Structure formats: C-alpha cells, structure tokens
Amino acid sequence: MSTAAPAQSTLARERDRVSQCLRESVIPFWMNHSLDRELGGYFNCLDRDGSVYDTKKHIWLQGRQVWMLSKLHNADPSAKDAGAFRDAATLGADFLRNRARDGQRVFFSLTREGKPHFLQRKMFSECFYVMAMAEYARATGDASARAEADELFQSILRYAKDPSLLGRPVYDNGLPATGELAVPMILLNLIEELNGADGNDFEDIAQWCVERIKLHVRHDLKMVMETVPLDGSLLDTPEGRLLNPGHAIEAGWFLMSYARKRGLADLEKMALAMIDWSFETGWDKEEGGIYYFLDRGGYSPLQLEWSMKLWWPHCEAMIAFLMAYDTTGEAAYFEKYLQVADYSFAHFDDPQHGEWFGYLDRHGRVSQRFKGGPYKGCFHVPRALWMCEGLLGGLIAKAS
Amino acid sequence: MSTAAPAQSTLARERDRVSQCLRESVIPFWMNHSLDRELGGYFNCLDRDGSVYDTKKHIWLQGRQVWMLSKLHNADPSAKDAGAFRDAATLGADFLRNRARDGQRVFFSLTREGKPHFLQRKMFSECFYVMAMAEYARATGDASARAEADELFQSILRYAKDPSLLGRPVYDNGLPATGELAVPMILLNLIEELNGADGNDFEDIAQWCVERIKLHVRHDLKMVMETVPLDGSLLDTPEGRLLNPGHAIEAGWFLMSYARKRGLADLEKMALAMIDWSFETGWDKEEGGIYYFLDRGGYSPLQLEWSMKLWWPHCEAMIAFLMAYDTTGEAAYFEKYLQVADYSFAHFDDPQHGEWFGYLDRHGRVSQRFKGGPYKGCFHVPRALWMCEGLLGGLIAKAS
Numbered sequence: 153m154s155t156a157a158p159a160q161s162t163l164a165r166e167r168d169r170v171s172q173c174l175r176e177s178v179i180p181f182w183m184n185h186s187l188d189r190e191l192g193g194y195f196n197c198l199d200r201d202g203s204v205y206d207t208k209k210h211i212w213l214q215g216r217q218v219w220m221l222s223k224l225h226n227a228d229p230s231a232k233d234a235g236a237f238r239d240a241a242t243l244g245a246d247f248l249r250n251r252a253r254d255g256q257r258v259f260f261s262l263t264r265e266g267k268p269h270f271l272q273r274k275m276f277s278e279c280f281y282v283m284a285m286a287e288y289a290r291a292t293g294d295a296s297a298r299a300e301a302d303e304l305f306q307s308i309l310r311y312a313k314d315p316s317l318l319g320r321p322v323y324d325n326g327l328p329a330t331g332e333l334a335v336p337m338i339l340l341n342l343i344e345e346l347n348g349a350d351g352n353d354f355e356d357i358a359q360w361c362v363e364r365i366k367l368h369v370r371h372d373l374k375m376v377m378e379t380v381p382l383d384g385s386l387l388d389t390p391e392g393r394l395l396n397p398g399h400a401i402e403a404g405w406f407l408m409s410y411a412r413k414r415g416l417a418d419l420e421k422m423a424l425a426m427i428d429w430s431f432e433t434g435w436d437k438e439e440g441g442i443y444y445f446l447d448r449g450g451y452s453p454l455q456l457e458w459s460m461k462l463w464w465p466h467c468e469a470m471i472a473f474l475m476a477y478d479t480t481g482e483a484a485y486f487e488k489y490l491q492v493a494d495y496s497f498a499h500f501d502d503p504q505h506g507e508w509f510g511y512l513d514r515h516g517r518v519s520q521r522f523k524g525g526p527y528k529g530c531f532h533v534p535r536a537l538w539m540c541e542g543l544l545g546g547l548i549a550k551a552s
Numbered sequence: 553m554s555t556a557a558p559a560q561s562t563l564a565r566e567r568d569r570v571s572q573c574l575r576e577s578v579i580p581f582w583m584n585h586s587l588d589r590e591l592g593g594y595f596n597c598l599d600r601d602g603s604v605y606d607t608k609k610h611i612w613l614q615g616r617q618v619w620m621l622s623k624l625h626n627a628d629p630s631a632k633d634a635g636a637f638r639d640a641a642t643l644g645a646d647f648l649r650n651r652a653r654d655g656q657r658v659f660f661s662l663t664r665e666g667k668p669h670f671l672q673r674k675m676f677s678e679c680f681y682v683m684a685m686a687e688y689a690r691a692t693g694d695a696s697a698r699a700e701a702d703e704l705f706q707s708i709l710r711y712a713k714d715p716s717l718l719g720r721p722v723y724d725n726g727l728p729a730t731g732e733l734a735v736p737m738i739l740l741n742l743i744e745e746l747n748g749a750d751g752n753d754f755e756d757i758a759q760w761c762v763e764r765i766k767l768h769v770r771h772d773l774k775m776v777m778e779t780v781p782l783d784g785s786l787l788d789t790p791e792g793r794l795l796n797p798g799h800a801i802e803a804g805w806f807l808m809s810y811a812r813k814r815g816l817a818d819l820e821k822m823a824l825a826m827i828d829w830s831f832e833t834g835w836d837k838e839e840g841g842i843y844y845f846l847d848r849g850g851y852s853p854l855q856l857e858w859s860m861k862l863w864w865p866h867c868e869a870m871i872a873f874l875m876a877y878d879t880t881g882e883a884a885y886f887e888k889y890l891q892v893a894d895y896s897f898a899h900f901d902d903p904q905h906g907e908w909f910g911y912l913d914r915h916g917r918v919s920q921r922f923k924g925g926p927y928k929g930c931f932h933v934p935r936a937l938w939m940c941e942g943l944l945g946g947l948i949a950k951a952s
Contacts, residue, residue: 206789514913
C-alpha cells in the first residue's frame with residue numbers, strides 16, 4: 153500500500169505550524185530571557201517561565217546560540233529582526249572569545265562573570281565554539297572569527313585522532329580501540345558549517361568521517377551502534393550494545409545532507425537506512441515518542457533515563473524525515489514527519505510560556521519543567537523549526 | 553496521638569522477613585552467580601536471573617562484596633556457611649590486591665582479567681578498598697591486609713583535604729570552596745570500620761567529619777544539603793540546592809551509630825533530625841517510595857532520574873528507622889521502618905530470581921531489570937537485611 157503525497161494545504165499548514173512556533177514562541181523566549189546585557193553571554197539555565205535558576209554559562213549552549221542567532225541573521229539580513237539577531241550573536245561571541253578559551257581547549261562551563269568553572273575531558277565545547285565562529289564570521293564579516301574557527305578546528309582534528317590529548321588516560325588493556333559515533337558525525341557537520349552553502353574544503357577529513365560512520369552502521373543487524381571497535385567487530389558489553397536512536401537519526405541527516413550536495417547515491421541510501429532502522433527500533437509503540445537509549449541485546453541499558461522521551465531526538469527526526477521526503481519523494485517519509493511532529497507539538501511545546509519542554513517520562517509527562525539547562529538551550533528546537541520551515545517552503549514551491 | 557510499641561509477634565515476623573530474604577534469596581544470589589573462580593574477583597554486572605551481561609569488574613562493588621562476605625563470616629565464624637563466605641571473600645580480596653591498585657590510587661573498573669579500564673577523579677574506590685581490607689583482615693587474621701587498609705586510609709585523608717590531588721583542576725573563580733556530604737560521611741563510616749566493635753582510634757578525624765557534616769545540616773530549613781560552602785553559607789545553584797534524601801538518611805545512621813557508642817546525646821539528636829527531615833521531604837506522598845533527588849527551592853533537579861525510586865535509599869531508611877527506634881523507644885520510628893520495608897518488599901524484592909531490583913520509575917514499576925551493575929552489587933541489600941536482622945534480634949531480646 154502506497155501513501156498519497158501530502159496535499160499543498162497540508163504542506164502549508166505544517167509550514168505555518170513550525171514557522172509560528174519558531175517566530176512567535178521559541179525565538180522570543182530566548183531573546184527575552186537569555187541575554188545577559190550586563191556581563192555578556194547568555195543565561196542558559198532558564199526555568200519554565202524564562203526566569204534564571206542558575207547563572208552559570210555552559211559553553212555548548214553559548215556557542216550553539218551564537219550559531220543559531222547568526223544563522224537567523226544570515227538567512228535574511230534585511231529582515232526586520234536581523235539586526236537584533238546579529239547584536240545578540242555579538243553578545244555571545246564576544247563573551248566566548250574573551251572568556252571561554254584555555255589555549256587550545258575550551259571550558260565546559262563558566263561563572264556568570266566568565267571565570268572558569270569546569271573543563272570536560274571531551275572535545276565538544278571546542279566543536280560548538282568553532283561552529284559559532286564560522287557562522288558569526290558570515291554574519292559580521294569578522295575575518296578574525298573565521299581565522300579562530302579554522303585554527304581551533306585543527307586542534308579538534310588532533311583530539312579526534314588522539315583522545316588522550318584531552319587528559320583521559322588510555323589503557324593498554326587488551327580491549328580493542330573503539331570509536332564513538334559522536335566524533336565523526338560532529339566533524340562532518342562542522343565541515344559542512346565551515347564550508348557554508350557552496351564550499352568544498354576538508355574533503356579528505358570528510359571522507360575519514362564517512363568511513364568512521366560506516367563502522368557504526370550494521371546492515372546485518374539493521375542498527376546503528378554508538379560505540380564500535382575500529383577493527384570492524386562488535387562489542388558485547390553495555391557500551392558496545394548501546395543504541396541512541398535520536399543520535400543515529402541526527403547522524404543520518406548530517407550524512408544525507410553531505411551526500412546530496414555531492415550526488416553520492418550510495419551514501420544517501422545508507423543515510424536513509426540509518427534513519428529508517430533507528431526510528432523503527434527507537435519509537436515506543438505503546439506510549440509513543442522516541443526512547444533515549446536502548447540495548448541491542450534487549451538488556452536494560454545502564455542509563456537510568458533510558459526510557460525518557462527527550463526533545464532533541466524528536467527535533468532531529470522532524471528534520472530527517474522532511475529531508476528524506478524532499479530527497480526521495482516517498483510520501484511515507486512525510487507521514488513519519490507528521491507522526492513525530494504531532495507527538496512533539498502535543499507533548500513538548502509550551503504555548504503558555506514559549507519554547508519546548510525538554511524532558512518527558514516514558515509516558516509523555518513533563519519530568520523537568522525547565523526550558524534551558526546544561527544541555528538544552530537556544531539550539532535544537534529553533535534549528536529544527538527553522539530547517540523544517542525551509543524544507544516545507546521548498547516542497548510547497550516544488551509542488552506548485 | 554502516640555503509637556503503641558510493636559508486639560513481640562510483630563518484631564518476630566519482621567525478623568523472619570528480613571532474615572529469610574537475606575539468607576534464602578540475597579546471599580544465595582551472589583554466592584551462586586557472582587564468583588569468578590576462573591580469573592578471580594566477582595562478576596558484578598548480573599541480569600535479573602544472575603546471568604552475566606558484562607564481565608567488567610567495578611571496584612566499588614568488588615570491595616563492598618569482600619566487606620560483606622567478611623562481615624557475614626565474622627558475625628559467626630562457626631556457622632556452617634562461614635567457611636564459604638571467607639573463601640569467597642578471599643577470591644575478591646586477592647583480586648583487589650593483585651589488580652586494583654595504581655600506587656596510592658585505586659581504579660574504578662577493571663577488565664575481567666584485571667587490567668585497567670577506568671580511573672575516576674574521585675576517592676570512593678579507595679574508600680571501599682580500605683573498608684574491604686579492614687574487615688577481611690578480621691576474617692583471616694591477615695595483618696598485611698590491615699596494614700594496607702591503614703596505609704591507604706592515610707592517602708584518602710590527603711585526598712579529602714586536597715581534592716586537586718585526584719587530578720580534577722580546581723579553579724580560583726571567586727566561588728566559595730564547597731564540601732560534599734559524601735566525603736565526611738564515608739570517612740566517618742571508614743573510621744567505624746577500621747575501629748571495629750570496640751576500637752577508639754582516629755578520634756581527631758572523626759571530629760573533623762562531624763564538624764563538616766554539621767555544615768550540611770540546616771536547622772533553619774529542616775533540610776540536609778548535599779553540597780555546601782565551607783564558610784557556612786548556602787549556594788543558590790542547582791548543586792547548592794540539591795537534596796539526596798537517601799544519602800542524608802544514610803549519613804544520619806552513620807552519625808547515630810557513632811554518637812551512641814560515645815554517649816553523645818546532642819549528636820544523636822542531630823542524627824535523628826537528619827533522618828526525620830529527609831524522610832518527610834523525600835517520601836513521595838502520592839506514589840510512595842523515596843525520591844532520588846530534589847531541589848530545595850522546588851525547581852526541577854538537573855538529574856534526569858530525580859523522581860526514580862532506587863533500592864539503596866530504602867535500604868538505608870530501613871536501617872535508620874530501626875536504629876532510631878532502638879535508640880529512642882519511640883514507636884513512630886518502628887511504624888516508619890514498616891512503611892519503608894513494606895514498600896521495599898512489595899516493589900524491589902524479586903522472589904522469583906533472588907535479590908532486589910534496583911531501579912523503579914516514580915510509579916514503582918521496574919525500570920532496569922538487572923540485579924547488579926556499576927553501582928549495585930552485593931552490598932546495600934545484604935547490609936540492610938543483616939543489620940535489620942541484628943537490630944530486630946536485639947529488640948526482641950530486650951522486650952522479652
């Protein structure tokens with residue numbers, strides 16, 4: 153049974169839904185509540201109503217907000233809000249550049265004033281710093297921001313190839329060396345961000361990323377592993393059996409975007425498979441929503457929060473399914489987009505105070521009422537709504 | 553309204569319940585499934601039915617199991633199982649002594665063979681190693697195990713006073729230096745373990761612990777804070793507002809045990825207050841069970857698992873309320889013991905395969921089916937049942 157293509161009215165209704173949420177609820181929430189005009193940067197720990205419950209500044213979110221605001225500016229520099237977006241991006245970019253770096257490392261969190269609070273033994277603060285600077289340079293023409301992105305990106309490549317540089321001891325204990333999906337997927341996304349709409353640099357690194365991602369994509373099991381031995385085998389441990397469906401779906405659309413631009417049909421097919429399998433495995437058939445973690449062997453994941461429904465896997469799935477529909481024209485992908493979007497607007501969206509809730513229990517009840525925290529800020533929701541708005545606009549134009 | 557003292561028949565019924573669970577379900581589970589007779593140490597990652605789902609060996613649990621088995625031996629060295637307990641303790645103690653130390657540090661986890669897997673920037677592996685060696689030395693008369701406990705305890709004291717020795721950078725960022733409840737409470741418990749039934753050493757350190765614990769006990773708020781500035785103030789951040797009721801109840805009975813032995817009535821009163829307040833705040837009045845984390849200001853805790861019901865706070869509360877009843881003779885404490893024990897036997901106990909489940913969702917449904925994992929092993933359940941068996945036996949003897 154084939155599914156009929158969505159009517160123009162359906163596409164328009166969806167575009168209105170995401171556009172309205174983005175522009176009347178989500179962006180105003182962050183513009184009204186997060187800007188620290190006194191000391192710079194953004195308050196990213198915001199309660200349901202936008203009040204600040206912690207003044208610490210988490211660099212993942214500072215960098216991602218600079219990126220998002222710059223992107224909104226750059227999408228239409230003549231729009232009436234564009235200047236406000238650029239100014240708000242400057243507030244964060246200046247704070248990052250003055251405070252967040254520790255040589256070739258970037259802190260995980262700072263005090264409100266910008267003094268060091270915590271440094272992770274991971275490279276993701278650095279990644280979001282680079283992502284911020286690359287897009288901010290486009291918003292302002294600030295070449296030194298771009299130069300900083302390029303310089304720090306080289307350090308990130310060193311960390312990716314030798315994680316011991318980040319200070320976590322690596323033991324020679326007879327276990328195979330392993331790789332995390334997060335590393336090649338974020339690098340591939342960073343390359344896309346550094347390249348912008350039409351650049352074509354870093355192709356050798358992109359190909360390294362693609363080869364690494366392929367190790368995680370197990371056609372034999374129809375699953376995408378989070379952690380794999382680099383020798384192509386599988387680990388039968390909780391880490392080696394771990395599935396993170398939202399993460400795999402996000403990696404899928406990163407890869408689809410990369411493959412589409414280059415006309416790589418085989419890679420596009422692999423990206424679609426990653427999304428298909430992960431949604432099939434990850435969707436909770438009883439209660440709805442996408443699980444946070446699963447174990448491929450059916451054991452209980454060690455992560456206590458495994459059955460919770462988090463906002464960001466749903467954001468990534470909305471992007472992935474619309475992109476898959478745009479790529480293939482298969483209406484079933486639009487149906488899946490609707491399935492995820494309907495769940496999300498019914499459960500995460502908070503029309504009363506703006507933005508989305510981030511954390512639901514398995515049954516879809518709000519577990520954490522805050523809108524921003526150490527891992528949630530002005531990023532996944534606005535990125536997804538903004539990308540879906542663009543994809544839906546393109547579909548409407550194509551169909552008319 | 554005063555509550556009537558429990559009848560002898562009630563005390564006997566309770567003693568039978570905990571004793572039967574300990575000796576017919578919990579101990580057999582670990583003795584049958586955890587011993588790695590081939591390569592030494594214990595499998596501590598055990599599924600519901602005792603099958604091994606990960607062969608890694610987590611040192612917190614290796615040490616705690618050596619302690620528990622030695623304790624069971626030492627409680628009655630002429631009992632028919634005593635030899636088996638001592639032999640099983642030796643299996644773990646030898647593995648620890650051959651494999652787990654890295655100079656004055658102790659690994660967090662090892663491979664099955666005992667090769668290094670992970671080293672935490674925390675001092676708790678060292679603490680459980682010391683606890684194991686102190687009791688194991690009593691079980692075997694092995695003076696070198698005791699000497700090792702004493703030596704490593706001195707390193708732990710250095711780590712407690714200067715956590716930067718553990719490798720986590722400490723920043724001079726204008727925030728007040730803070731203390732964690734875990735540190736003085738585990739040190740106080742270690743001193744009790746090193747002292748044994750009638751020792752009286754380390755009194756200066758014990759008094760340092762008591763003074764530190766007092767900083768966490770806020771009579772003005774009737775709450776016990778997890779993290780406090782050392783200057784006696786309060787932090788208005790998620791860390792500074794965090795409550796962990798089970799942890800505070802455990803600290804309460806550690807302190808009550810310390811105070812009782814020394815006849816310190818004021819400290820005993822403070823310990824009872826810690827238990828009373830934390831149970832009042834921590835018990836979920838709608839769904840039953842003790843919350844894992846709360847925020848004193850009513851915000852959502854950052855910990856995604858805050859509303860889950862974990863086995864160990866219930867174990868600690870069973871001990872604390874029986875000890876409080878034994879100390880004060882107030883029947884209301886026995887009622888609270890029953891409230892927690894009834895919840896626990898109804899929700900955590902697994903008569904089908906033995907031992908208790910560890911992790912329930914807010915509504916009391918099993919969330920993780922495994923019996924052992926990186927933080928759950930042969931410790932909280934048998935320690936609680938064994939201590940409750942002893943306390944109930946004492947109450948029965950007193951009343952007859």
